[in-house]
Amino acid sequence: MKLEYTEDQRAFRREVREWMDANVPQGPLPSFDLTREGFEAHRDWERKLNEGCWGMVTWPEEYGGRGLDLIRWLIFEEEYYRANAPTRVNQNGIFLLGPTMMEFGTDEQKARFLPRMAAGDDIWAQAWSEPGAGSDLAGVRSTCARDGDHYVLNGQKIWSSRAVFADWAFGLFREPGSERHQGMSLILFPLEAEGVTRRPIARLDGELVFAEIFLDNVRVPASDRLGGEGEGWKVCMATAGFERGLMLRSPARYQEAAKKLIALYERHRNELPASTAERVARCWMDAEAYALALYAMCSRLEAGGTIGPESSTNKIFWSELDIELHQAALDILGPRAELMGTAPDAGDIGGWLDGYIFSLAGPIYAGSNEIQRNIIAERMLGLPRK
Amino acid sequence: MQFAFTEEQLAITEAAREMLVDTCQPTDLRKMLEGGQALDEARWNTIRDMGLTGMCAPESAGGLGLGLIDLVGIAEAAGYVALPEPLIELAGVAVPLLTELEDNRGWLARTIGGEVVAVGHPANPFVADADIAGALLLDHGGEVHLVERDAVELVREEGFDPFRRLFRVDWTPDEATKVADGWSRTADRAALLAAAQMIGLGQRCIDMAVAYAKDRNQFGKPIGSYQAVKHLCSTAQVKIEFARPVVQAAAAELEMDSLPARARIAHAKIVAGEAADLAARTSVQVHGAMGFTWEVDVHFFLKRAHALRQAWGTPAEHVQTVIERIRTEPSGADCTFASELG
Numbered sequence: 191m192k193l194e195y196t197e198d199q200r201a202f203r204r205e206v207r208e209w210m211d212a213n214v215p216q217g218p219l220p221s222f223d224l225t226r227e228g229f230e231a232h233r234d235w236e237r238k239l240n241e242g243c244w245g246m247v248t249w250p251e252e253y254g255g256r257g258l259d260l261i262r263w264l265i266f267e268e269e270y271y272r273a274n275a276p277t278r279v280n281q282n283g284i285f286l287l288g289p290t291m292m293e294f295g296t297d298e299q300k301a302r303f304l305p306r307m308a309a310g311d312d313i314w315a316q317a318w319s320e321p322g323a324g325s326d327l328a329g330v331r332s333t334c335a336r337d338g339d340h341y342v343l344n345g346q347k348i349w350s351s352r353a354v355f356a357d358w359a360f361g362l363f364r365e366p367g368s369e370r371h372q373g374m375s376l377i378l379f380p381l382e383a384e385g386v387t388r389r390p391i392a393r394l395d396g397e398l399v400f401a402e403i404f405l406d407n408v409r410v411p412a413s414d415r416l417g418g419e420g421e422g423w424k425v426c427m428a429t430a431g432f433e434r435g436l437m438l439r440s441p442a443r444y445q446e447a448a449k450k451l452i453a454l455y456e457r458h459r460n461e462l463p464a465s466t467a468e469r470v471a472r473c474w475m476d477a478e479a480y481a482l483a484l485y486a487m488c489s490r491l492e493a494g495g496t497i498g499p500e501s502s503t504n505k506i507f508w509s510e511l512d513i514e515l516h517q518a519a520l521d522i523l524g525p526r527a528e529l530m531g532t533a534p535d536a537g538d539i540g541g542w543l544d545g546y547i548f549s550l551a552g553p554i555y556a557g558s559n560e561i562q563r564n565i566i567a568e569r570m571l572g573l574p575r576k
Numbered sequence: 577m578q579f580a581f582t583e584e585q586l587a588i589t590e591a592a593r594e595m596l597v598d599t600c601q602p603t604d605l606r607k608m609l610e611g612g613q614a615l616d617e618a619r620w621n622t623i624r625d626m627g628l629t630g631m632c633a634p635e636s637a638g639g640l641g642l643g644l645i646d647l648v649g650i651a652e653a654a655g656y657v658a659l660p661e662p663l664i665e666l667a668g669v670a671v672p673l674l675t676e677l678e679d680n681r682g683w684l685a686r687t688i689g690g691e692v693v694a695v696g697h698p699a700n701p702f703v704a705d706a707d708i709a710g711a712l713l714l715d716h717g718g719e720v721h722l723v724e725r726d727a728v729e730l731v732r733e734e735g736f737d738p739f740r741r742l743f744r745v746d747w748t749p750d751e752a753t754k755v756a757d758g759w760s761r762t763a764d765r766a767a768l769l770a771a772a773q774m775i776g777l778g779q780r781c782i783d784m785a786v787a788y789a790k791d792r793n794q795f796g797k798p799i800g801s802y803q804a805v806k807h808l809c810s811t812a813q814v815k816i817e818f819a820r821p822v823v824q825a826a827a828a829e830l831e832m833d834s835l836p837a838r839a840r841i842a843h844a845k846i847v848a849g850e851a852a853d854l855a856a857r858t859s860v861q862v863h864g865a866m867g868f869t870w871e872v873d874v875h876f877f878l879k880r881a882h883a884l885r886q887a888w889g890t891p892a893e894h895v896q897t898v899i900e901r902i903r904t905e906p907s908g909a910d911c912t913f914a915s916e917l918g
Contacts, residue, residue: 191585191645191828192578194915199577203910261577268909442909449908456903471898474907475822475843481912482579482821489579503817506810560803566813567806571786574801 193485195265202258203265209242210273222279222352223399229313229355232279236310245308246284249292253300254308260488267440274446282352283307283314287360287416290376290429294417303378315353315381317361317403318426320346325561327362328370328423332405334363334377336412336419341377343385343408349555353401354390356381361403362422374422378414385409395530395547430557431501439508441481447515447545448477451522454542458522469518476511483507499569502562509552509559516546579821581649589649593656595622600657602873608660609738614708615661620690623663630688633671638688644668644765648827651769652820655776655852655884658876660739662692662705668769670695673713673720673762677755681722683711699763699888702733702742716749720756723747737879761833767888768830768841771823771848777881778816778848778855784874785809785855785862792864805862812858815851822847829914836914839901842894849891852881 195203215235220228239245240254248263249255258266278284288307291300306312323329332345343363353359358380365373381388385408390398417425455462455470487500519542520527531540553559567573581589599619608616623629631647633639640646651664670693674684687693694709698718706712707730714721714728728747735742786809789800799805826844829837856878860867867874885891905917 191581191824193825193828193913195577195913271909445907445909445912452902452907467899467903468895471895471902474902475847475898476818478843478912479818479822479847481909482825483818485577485579485912486821486824489577493580500817503814506814507818560807563807563810564803566810567800571782571806571809571813573786573789573806573809574798576797576801 199261199265202262203269206244206266206269207273209244210269210275213238213242214273214275219276221397222277223354223397226355229279229352232276233310233313235276236278236280236313240309245310246288249288249304249308253304259492261485261492264440264442264485264488268442268445271440271442271446279352280307280310280313282316282356282360283312283358286316286429287314290425291416293428294376294425296413298413299416312358313352313356315350315356315359315401315403317347317350317353317359317379319349321348324349325558327426328374330362330364330374332361332363333366334375334415335366337409339412340409341375341412341415343377343379343405343410345405347403347405348391349400350403351400353381353388353403354398359403360416361405362426364422365420368420371423373420374426375419376416376422376425377410378416379405379408379410383408383410393547394550431497439504441477441484441508444477444508444511444515445481447512448474451515451519454519454522454538462522466522469521473511473515473518476507476514480504480507480511499565502557502565503570505556505562506553506559506566509549512549512552513546516542516549520546579825585646585649588646589653592626592628592650593653595619595626596653596657596659600659602876605658605660605739605873605876614705614741620661623661624688624690628663629667629690630671631667633675633684633688637675637684639671644672644768644830645827647769648772648824651772652776652779652823655773655778655880656780658739658777658780658880662694662708664769664773665695665704665766666692669762669766670713672765673756673760676760677720677722679755681755683722686710695762695766696745697759697762697766697888699766701744703745704743705741706730706743706745707732707741712745712747713755714745714747714749714753715759716754718758719749719754720759721749721753722755723753727753735883737876737883739876739880740883761830763888764830764833764838764841767845767894768823768826770884770888771819771826771841771844774848774852774881774884775816775820775823777877777884778812778819778852780877781852781855781859781874781881782809782812782816784877785812785859788863788866799862808858808862812851812855815847815854819844819847819851825913832914834914834917835897835901836905836911836917839898839905840914842889842897845889845894846891846898849881849885853885856881 219231222229222232243256245254247256247258247266250257320330334341334343360378363375363377385406387404389402391400393399451470451473523539526539529536529539568575627640630639631642635641647668654664671687674680683693692709694703694706694712696703696712696714698715710725712723714723728745730743733742733744789805790798792799823844826840829840859874863872866872
């Protein structure tokens with residue numbers, strides 16, 4: 191147990207910091223969900239990251255990474271959030287599909303997709319959920335009918351973040367006639383392909399942050415299947431582990447939010463009851479606890495361990511923490527907290543409100559927290575499935 | 577950066593844990609209660625012979641020369657079995673303090689040999705295990721006095737946890753009993769080890785709830801198959817999963833003795849206490865009416881958790897330390913570890 195960075199790790203932090211200081215855009219970029227322009231501004235940022243070889247630091251160099259360990263990944267993330275750098279428009283690709291492809295992809299697929307993913311040349315969306323298959327993902331009905339060396343895709347996908355402007359999607363389909371966990375395959379398809387229709391869905395504040403995808407006889411080469419035919423469920427579960435567990439939510443984002451909350455508290459301290467200090471301390475403690483747990487988890491992975499159902503404990507913890515953090519900030523802002531960021535007197539409120547709105551989705555996406563609690567109960571604690 | 581225990585630490589922890597789990601089952605606790613025993617002599621001799629009492633004493637004094645980071649996993653195991661003997665208080669609190677004294681009057685060697693020195697720190701109004709102690713470390717206006725057992729009068733204060741033998745200590749200080757001007761890091765060490773024990777207590781409560789929920793049938797199937805019961809257990813387990821690394825980090829950073837390091841101990845004590853409290857109440861709930869009885873063993877663990885939550889600084893006191901830290905030291909993603917802060 192040595193909770194101290196090595197000189198090399200400190201030097202790495204300095205290197206990231208210097209690059210971020212010199213390259214992070216001043217001020218926020220326009221939303222990547224509302225306009226093509228905002229989306230492309232975020233793609234440009236991904237390209238700039240890639241020029242500095244920062245696209246995905248843990249990936250092998252041949253795929254555009256630096257081949258670094260997970261402790262350095264944590265350090266990179268810490269500096270990324272410290273610098274207030276833009277949200278990764280390609281997070282579905284780099285954090286979810288990328289690691290899955292590393293594990294299940296053919297060499298040809300890795301060489302073809304991963305460098306473009308790291309560079310932001312292909313931005314990815316996830317196409318798993320369907321109107322009739324949410325928490326019960328094995329209920330997907332969209333099909334992939336084999337036709338020689340192609341699949342013909344049909345069906346409807348929903349809740350696909352970034353899908354309105356993204357280039358590619360990775361979708362879960364089933365062989366016609368198959369049921370439940372059998373006969374499923376994970377298939378990559380271009381969102382510009384003939385037969386694909388995308389329709390944006392408005393979030394509760396009216397922002398168009400996700401989309402429905404309709405597939406009508408979409409032909410894709412069989413070589414764009416990730417993992418074995420009929421093994422889609424297994425591949426998806428590996429992706430879900432990344433999604434809930436580690437990559438999608440590094441602790442830095444919550445620690446930096448806690449830091450901003452402390453600053454907000456200090457600015458308003460004279461108007462606030464003494465109990466607010468404890469509330470702020472609580473948020474800081476939870477953000478720190480998440481960071482410490484991930485340092486422990488990354489140390490274990492580096493020593494050859496694996497992540498199992500712990501990824502579900504992570505997902506519950508960060509999603510609840512995110513709401514707490516933003517709710518605490520809104521409570522400090524008091525009656526002004528209801529202002530939208532566009533209101534003339536909103537000041538710095540907008541960011542907190544927007545973060546709060548986004549945090550409300552946390553307990554739902556990447557597998558609802560109720561499903562995560564079932565997973566913990568059954569796979570960690572050993573309670574009976576039925 | 578290595579957030580993991582060494583092979584040696586894991587080995588000694590596992591050996592101690594196995595011994596404690598083998599020898600200290602709830603049936604053993606009940607026998608001790610019936611016999612009015614304060615400690616189980618066979619187990620206490622094993623603990624001493626394994627070198628656990630002197631783990632944190634220097635090798636020159638006959639100890640193992642280890643630190644609290646080496647003891648923290650054993651403290652968790654002691655919580656897991658609700659150990660009645662004061663191993664953790666002795667090895668992790670009394671021994672480090674005796675080690676720091678200019679003149680320990682022979683008591684360091686005697687504690688390593690298994691004699692008990694009770695600790696009457698000002699954080700706690702009553703002294704635990706004073707009746708089985710050969711000597712007591714007592715507070716007089718911030719000074720530490722080392723007093724032989726026969727120089728004090730004890731008044732038993734019955735507590736909720738029958739194995740926490742609490743006493744009011746009546747005694748008269750004099751120059752000859754004074755051994756130090758202050759308590760040094762005693763409260764920090766004790767708070768940290770209380771937190772570690774609470775992690776173990778919480779885990780035991782969940783494990784008992786899970787075992788019962790698999791076994792108990794209602795509406796024709798095990799109650800553990802119902803989501804309502806699963807979610808109770810999972811929620812408590814999540815609390816434990818995110819308290820344990822805080823306790824471990826606090827142990828690793830304790831020696832730094834800076835405000836960030838002290839705040840991590842406070843943080844650990846708060847969240848471990850909450851995790852143990854939720855786990856204990858969850859366990860009672862899952863056991864239903866049986867959970868509220870003397871017959872089911874959950875109460876042993878609930879009572880210890882209840883006691884340790886308030887001992888060595890209350891949650892309200894510890895949160896003040898955290899508030900001081902966040903208001904006066906830098907926070908953020910690059911400020912997680914005390915070693916990064918001046």
